[in-house]
Amino acid sequence: MAAPPLRVGVAQMTSTNDLEANYNTCSRLVKEAAAAGVNLLCLPESFSFVAAKDGESLKIAQPLDGPIMQRYSSLARESNIWLSLGGFQEKGPDDSHLYNTHVLLDSSGNIRKTYRKIHLFDVDVPGSMVYKESDSTAAGESIVVAESPVGLLGLTVCYDLRFPELYQQLRFQHHAQILLVPSAFTKVTGEAHWEILLRARAIETQCYVVAAAQAGRHGEKRESYGDSLIIDPWGVVIARLPDRLATGVAVADIDLSRIDSVRRRMPIAQHQRIGSCLKTQSV
Template sequence: MTSTHDQEHNLGVCSQLAAQASEAGCRMLCLPECFAFMGDSSMQSPATVAQPLNGPLMSRYKQLARDNGLWLSLGGFQEAGPDADHIHNCHIIIKANGETAATYRKIHLCDVEVPGGQVWKESSFTSPGCSTTVCESPVGKLGLSVCYDLRFPQLYQELRFRGGADVLLIPSAFTKPTGSAHFELLLRSRAIECQCYVIAAAQAGQNHANRQSWGHSCVIDPWGKVLARMDDKETGIAVAEIDSKYVADIRKRMPIATHRSAGRSSLMKGGESL
């Protein structure tokens, strides 16, 4: 989707996507980072529109889940933060009955200067989270993250090898320069090294005059194969089936969890002998 500063417009688009997902027989719909709001000026700081997770805007998304009988992955909501100037970038999982299944607050904040002269300083209006999150769902055990987290493989190792995740959710709002260079490459790497499905819902197209998102939402299987994808401007859904038996088969044939444990043990022994 292509979010804007108009929360009503964005909710309308999400409602259309939910209806499409329901008609397609989906159990779960994943929405990108900033699905509810994308400011188009420095005066529209996310902190100015932030709400608590029990506030009126989130209640409408919970109703959207109930109306369509869908689980929702709400990939980056502007949650009211610790003070008036800072939010939490919060990934929320909503059950089909409208109840909250899990929340995760983005740990790695995007403070970077990208090629082309754009400067992003997420920490100027966002406070980081401090813990990882996994939860059960109809499509498997979910490992939650948000966008810039993608560049830190240790987070996904934690979700997979400690948390037991089968599906890694990576809702994103990559810019065109970084997305064209790194987005799919990093997504496929996380899928392969963790032997998990990866679902990456992404912002796409021209959000406002100074912001073009990369798009290319996709679903990737544990072998690194792209099962479904969107383009760089399209609004809509990409549908894929999550096969838990396939996850188990991949992990059985290439037992990297066992090899990882053995390798860590050998390294510790080696360290003790030095």
């Protein structure tokens, strides 16, 4: 008898500053994924809360053993599914800062790993808003990988996507097979760079990339691009929602032999030379 598929789901939603409404949406998506045989469902950055006003996120931030995360742990347990919760407002090191934390729950509702976002979004987006994530968010300091039923996961969050060194380390030093990129990309940056960057990370690491995205308008000031994707190690998009802005789940089966085949035929891990034997010439 053939082994059951290693099935991954990527969820898309439009979170607001209503914790209850967001939970209800997540609950529906989790149950939909579980019914489809998904082993690991990935929810986007800020799945539980998107602030409408400055300071709101700090007010609702909680520790990882607080009631918000306990509720999502119960959801994972009741649905018998692993959950990647990308971008939870974890209570931070002081009253002025939180952590933007990617939480991995197993099917018993236990926290397996947490990753605090390293690269903070402090930018002036052309034609859009000025963002200063570091005003209220403390940066993480650790690279995180996690074993799961579908393979070895590399945990990241959103703006991390623009820093390929992180993904290179996840693959070549920590042996990740699947890279998780929960996000809330702006509409402007998403239109320009979202799919290109995701496919580049897949191609250069020879990993699957699973990118759950926020979509649409969260309020008067904030809008996310959407277009949740699953990409294979050759850079091929193998799942996406038909509607870039829709709430829903897209599903794909992970084939670990596909990773092995791509890496064997193009053994870039054996060909790397930068950082080892090359010398730098002075100008």
